[in-house]
Amino acid sequence: MKFSEMPYERPDMSALKEQFAALTERLQNAPDYAAARAAFLEEQVLNKHVDTLFTLASVRHTIDTRDKFYDEEMEFANSAMPQIQQWQDSWTAAMLASPYRKDFAEEYGDLMFVNAEIERKAFSPDIMEELQQENELTQQYGKLLASAQIPFEGGVYTLSQLSPFKNDPDDARRLAAWKAEGQWYKDNQKQLDDIYDKLTHLRDKMGKKLGYEG
Template sequence: MKFSEFSYKRPDLAFAMAQMDTLAHSIQNAQTVSDAKSAFLSFEKMAEEIRSLSSICYVRHTVDTRDRFYEQENAFWDENLPLFMDKQLDIYRAMLASPLRPALEKEFGRLLFDKMEIDVKSADPSIIPLMQEENSLQTQYQQLYASAKIPFDGKTLTVAQLAPYKQNPDRSVRKAAFEAEGRFFDENQEKFDEIYDKLVKNRTEQARRMGYENFIPLGCIRMKRNGYGVLEMESYRKKIIEEMVPAVCELKKVQQNRIGVDSMQYYDDTFLFPDGNPLPFGSSDEILAAGQQMYRALSAETAEFIDFMFDSQLFDVLAKEGKAPGGYCTYIPSHKSPFIFSNFNGTAGDVDVLTHEAGHAFAAYQAAKQNLLPEYADNTLEACEVHSMSMEFLTSDYHHLFFADQTEKYQLFHAESAVFFLPYGCMVDEFQHIVYANPEMSPRQRN
């Protein structure tokens, strides 16, 4: 079945949540492991359908944020997913408090209960209205970003479509492209700042109602981190400063000499070669076809996976007006189907996305084949990036399918870009820590 044929109908969540109340009661009062297991698996089956409909709606909304029907459906989920999650946590609390827990841990594994313990610390009924508002604010931000119509080169472009100009060999074109993008954000700065300011205050209030000093520990919990926390993140950032920043500075000097500029400017940062960055040859369809050829050659498992993705049309990759920014992989459990969303724009980033997001998708596809519980199939976010980043490098023997005589240039570009990302990623992380540790800061102070 193709993704376009996946049916969508708004579920009766009131009925589903009433059933979840009954199942939580059944787990609480179960006299046997079999009874508790049966009630829990009944919840999982019901939740699978609800999560699937939510995912289908999200994909179709982000593919075209102007679609009125899915805009309304997305608003429905923004309001109702926190209510559903609250009932899910009731199920988890019943499992955690069950006198049968030792036997249930043997049945399902201790990690399931560790994950439940983390999740029940992430929310409670008192913050549901705030969670609903948080969802709405995130949607507003995404729609504002997707609304970009940037006049440039006689065209009207989205932020994603402007990207090739920001890597143009002509330095004046790069500068003009960055300035054109900047004008969009300058013109909408007040709106972006207002949304973000509301998000910071909202999340801070959620955290304080939950008994946390600020949003930082609650944010870690919501990322399902069970092996490290704030101290470990600070230690990691310190190591990056000590060991990677000097290396990046040296690489930037090499880049400066390579591209032949007297001083590096912001519009030179992602321009790595004097004759231009490596570009994949062919149309978007040809890039996808090369990707299919690559995964067919990589292994029997990836061949099966990529053919399933193509047969079911589980991609939407072209940048277009009204489409949400960025790229992601999501999963539709009732169809055992990953879905890859991207914004191809003719740069090397198209191949990066095809390998990166396919790493996520392949992990989801393999987990589905094992019929794992969702709590096991859904990885914590740092583990997810092992799947995606490793796939970027595991496919290196096949980069010639996309770049031909520019393959070596692309591999250097890809390796350097991965190193450059390390301090950038830590900078973003530290910025978030500063913002949420100081929620009283004004938008001007944050900027």
């Protein structure tokens, strides 16, 4: 199947919440490792499905940031992903506390538990609003870069289209391309600085809410 043919539909958040909750409950109440493993494998499939949908939306939005449909889907994703992360966090907590943790580690390795413990240190329901804001700012940054229209040698190029000129064998042409790109960054310095400033303060706020000082 070609990428362009891969189907996309907005995830049903109510259904996802119920699915994650049901799988977490099954894991917690599993009478044996076989039952716990079955819930684990189903949760993996659910995660892959959700990841695929959001990846499709993200890539298609990146291809053309003017596409209104995928622009709206990314706005939805910015809000939805922290909510899904909360449901995944509940699942992760159940996995870490599972009486079958040793069995999982024997079959799948202990690394997934190491990663799970790290992930839990970087998330709390208390920072969901900030995570949504972070997603929005990151999208703004991506859209700004994608909107670049850089005049060069009589043509107009995006940042990626300008890249071959920056690697041209001719020193003068290569320098001119770098200067053209640099001018675009200078022209958009205020917007870029504003985004970075907001992200820095936002991430500092999240870190402090998570109990880290710096």
